[in-house]
Amino acid sequence: GAVVSQHPSWVICKSGTSVKIECRSLDFQATTMFWYRQFPKQSLMLMATSNEGSKATYEQGVEKDKFLINHASLTLSTLTVTSAHPEDSSFYICSASSVLESPLHFGNGTRLTVT
Amino acid sequence: GENVEQHPSTLSVQEGDSAVIKCTYSDSASNYFPWYKQELGKGPQLIIDIRSNVGEKKDQRIAVTLNKTAKHFSLHITETQPEDSAVYFCAATTDNYGQNFVFGPGTRLSVLP
Numbered sequence: 632g633a634v635v636s637q638h639p640s641w642v643i644c645k646s647g648t649s650v651k652i653e654c655r656s657l658d659f660q661a662t663t664m665f666w667y668r669q670f671p672k673q674s675l676m677l678m679a680t681s682n683e684g685s686k687a688t689y690e691q692g693v694e695k696d697k698f699l700i701n702h703a704s705l706t707l708s709t710l711t712v713t714s715a716h717p718e719d720s721s722f723y724i725c726s727a728s729s730v731l732e733s734p735l736h737f738g739n740g741t742r743l744t745v746t
Numbered sequence: 747g748e749n750v751e752q753h754p755s756t757l758s759v760q761e762g763d764s765a766v767i768k769c770t771y772s773d774s775a776s777n778y779f780p781w782y783k784q785e786l787g788k789g790p791q792l793i794i795d796i797r798s799n800v801g802e803k804k805d806q807r808i809a810v811t812l813n814k815t816a817k818h819f820s821l822h823i824t825e826t827q828p829e830d831s832a833v834y835f836c837a838a839t840t841d842n843y844g845q846n847f848v849f850g851p852g853t854r855l856s857v858l859p
């Protein structure tokens with residue numbers, strides 16, 4: 632089955648620094664990748680949708696200059712949290728899909744802790 | 747837009763019993779309904795899905811039923827095991843390629859040994 636790999640699984644960084652999270656589709660070409668944020672005991676909140684080779688579409692209320700998304704290839708998307716602050720601490724999850732690989736598959740998430 | 751409600755928010759069952767989680771959706775145009783299982787510290791994993799042209803789908807101990815008229819669908823887990831303990835999310839969408847997924851708030855299932 633389709634596998635989506637997310638790295639790192641957890642990261643701790645200091646306030647003011649930037650952190651990059653990678654999302655890879657291992658055995659299929661993901662034309663679209665999605666980034667979610669999940670707070671404790673809550674559902675998934677879509678942050679942005681990215682299509683390979685084009686700019687990401689951000690959901691209302693998500694700062695595009697703070698959460699930089701790059702989808703440079705059909706197998707890799709990255710989320711960079713810039714100038715991280717403690718309130719950015721959360722569980723970030725990516726997912727990927729393609730017209731040939733329905734349905735939506737998720738990575739294992741990244742636990743970000745900003746100190 | 748689509749709105750998905752999910753009940754109950756928490757569910758405890760004895761090992762071997764059945765568990766049922768129900769979701770309702772608002773957009774009659776939604777035609778794809780997946781269920782995801784999320785274990786602690788991990789991403790959601792697809793466990794079963796159903797499309798609007800089907801009323802029921804079964805995969806071993808897991809089944810999903812869909813009532814398009816009433817706009818609700820349910821997850822049924824039979825002969826529950828401790829490893830079924832997790833948070834379950836339903837979702838509804840008009841596009842099964844990932845766009846416009848609307849997730850329910852989740853159900854925390856605990857299977858007691």
